[in-house]
Amino acid sequence: LCLPGLVAVPESNDLAPVIQPATPAAATAVPLERRGAVEVDGDLEEWAVEPYALNDADGRINASFRLGWTDDAFLVGVEVEDDSRTVADAKDTLWAYDSIQLALDPHNEKTLGSYGPHDVEVDFGMLADGPAIYARAESEAVRDAVVKRAEFAIANADGVTTYEVALPWEALGLPKVAPGAPLGFNIVVNDRDAGTDRAMVQWTPGVIYM
Numbered sequence: 696l697c698l699p700g701l702v703a704v705p706e707s708n709d710l711a712p713v714i715q716p717a718t719p720a721a722a723t724a725v726p727l728e729r730r731g732a733v734e735v736d737g738d739l740e741e742w743a744v745e746p747y748a749l750n751d752a753d754g755r756i757n758a759s760f761r762l763g764w765t766d767d768a769f770l771v772g773v774e775v776e777d778d779s780r781t782v783a784d785a786k787d788t789l790w791a792y793d794s795i796q797l798a799l800d801p802h803n804e805k806t807l808g809s810y811g812p813h814d815v816e817v818d819f820g821m822l823a824d825g826p827a828i829y830a831r832a833e834s835e836a837v838r839d840a841v842v843k844r845a846e847f848a849i850a851n852a853d854g855v856t857t858y859e860v861a862l863p864w865e866a867l868g869l870p871k872v873a874p875g876a877p878l879g880f881n882i883v884v885n886d887r888d889a890g891t892d893r894a895m896v897q898w899t900p901g902v903i904y905m
Contacts (some may be wrong), residue, residue: 795819800879
């Protein structure tokens with residue numbers, strides 16, 4: 696969470712460019728789509744906003760992500776090209792296998808070097824018995840609320856793994872979301888094929904260290 700992107704809920708438009716990485720060289724606006732009723736099922740066909748690419752320099756990861764919101768939740772949709780899926784052996788090692796990591800600074804406190812009091816980092820990936828979630832946070836209450844209340848689905852078809860996530864605002868410590876209010880956000884995509892090292896790419900620096 697060292698250099699989070701900035702997310703602002705649109706004041707009036709249902710679709711507006713409201714997110715950009717904090718790193719100046721990578722400052723590209725990203726639309727945050729306002730959604731109506733949402734079915735978190737691992738199918739992103741109903742998302743109207745165009746995806747944004749997230750690829751590593753070595754060409755091992757070809758991914759894209761979308762961001763959205765409702766009055767009740769922050770939404771993330773991710774697609775990753777992957778014809779060889781690997782599963783983790785435990786929830787706390789999801790990050791080391793095929794997975795995504797979402798880092799959020801809900802109050803935009805911009806704490807550097809460690810988690811702030813409201814920050815949370817959430818991993819989504821697969822165990823042998825199905826989809827799994829794991830969270831890290833300075834606050835046990837924040838961590839437990841996110842794990843308990845997050846909705847997520849992971850699907851794989853035609854060599855593409857899809858992640859769809861809804862994180863309730865209340866679980867993030869935001870009972871109401873004020874239009875234009877900023878929050879910190881970052882995303883990491885991890886890929887690990889059998890017999891190879893983990894490949895990873897993050898939207899903006901701060902979650903993984905190369």
